[in-house]
Amino acid sequence: MTDNLRPKLSDFVSSKSNLIRRHAAVYATEIAEFQREIGGRDDSDLIDDLHHHVEQVLLTYLPPSTNRAGDSLVFAHLYDDAEATSLTAGAELTRSTILSALLAAEVEFRGPLRLSHTQNSLLADVYENLGTRLLHARLPAHAAFAFDQAAHLYSINEDVRGQDRCGLAQAKARTLAANSLVTRALGRTSDTLCGYGYRPFRLLVWLAVEILGFSLVIVATAKTGVSVADCLYLGTVSFLNPLGLGDVAEVGAVTKVVLATEAYAGIVSTSVFFALLVRKLFRL
Structure with missing residues (x-):
């Protein structure tokens, strides 16, 4: 969605969006430095840092009102930005934009505003989309986390197909994130034989x-x-x-x-x- 077509953001949302982008930029730098040091693609050890950045934003996330449309998300503009990014792996700008959306989704999911049934579905779609983009950005552990959150939201809404779809995607992402060659081999074998249990036929x-x-x-x-x-x-x-x-x-x-x-x-x-x-x- 272009800037001209977007509804005007409130001062509160604009301020928190900028805060999220700053945290995401710092976090993207931390990830890049960590992966350069270990010389690999592993990002599972950084999930705790993700939660730390989310908690820092939540400390000041006090919406001025609990009234909002039940079919909208607070940070929809950040999710649109992530969806519009190129899936070119390794691009730092792409990573920062996707991580901004991931941080925003976590803030929205864990924040004080209660999500409606429709908002659960919308946020589940956001997480699922982010999981795919995080895989392309070479962050498989973060992708597994996003798919897990999506599956959780689908389960709340009793969307069995969405839950199974994200459960399968999460299992595949976890296999990609594994350090051990044996673990990855076992995961791929499980995927081939039965789709990690989600495709028994x-x-x-x-x-x-x-x-x-x-x-x-x-x-x-x-x-x-x-x-x-x-x-x-x-x-x-x-x-x-x-x-x-x-x-x-x-x-x-x-x-x-x-x-x-x-x-x-x-x-x-x-x-x-x-x-x-x-x-x-x-x-x-």
Whole structure:
């Protein structure tokens, strides 16, 4: 939104907006210096500093009146500025503008003015948008924080889709922010297999891959004389129901071990799938 189209800001809002911008500029400098010192992208250790800057603004955030439109946000102009910024990663001006909006959202969320249902939705959208932009600005821990706040506001309004969408985005951002290669690898694996639990039906693909893989191993290890069709049948049935000794008497010792392993893998995999499915369907 251009300056000409914006409603005139009150002296109070204008003053607090300038204060927020100053804090955001200082905070952006702190982040840049910290990342230069550690030589990486980690920003999780700076979240406490974010809260410190928010608390400094809140000390003087005493609105002259509690009356305002229930479908508007105090710092909408700062959110518009952030939305209008380029998503070029690493630009200091872009970072400062996005951080101004993040600080403003925190002040508005934690301030003395109570948010209406509509304002919760509007602020949740702001946080979600900021999360995406913070990722492009190479601040994944801050993005995870923004997505978490968005999910919280969506939950207040009982917006399940928004809550799940932001929960998934938060999990991905946390994986990007992790220092450990193992943690990042596990996170990406979880994302691929089941979308961090938010997309359980992805596991059906993995279950099919497991059945096919075990079936092929059974075909390769079974004794001569056991037909391929019988091997595929054993591989399919054993995944869901462990076979008895009579069912596997003719396949050979190695194949028996494969079938037993498949049965345990099937129990674990299907249990995880149904647990995630129940969580998805019934919001456990």
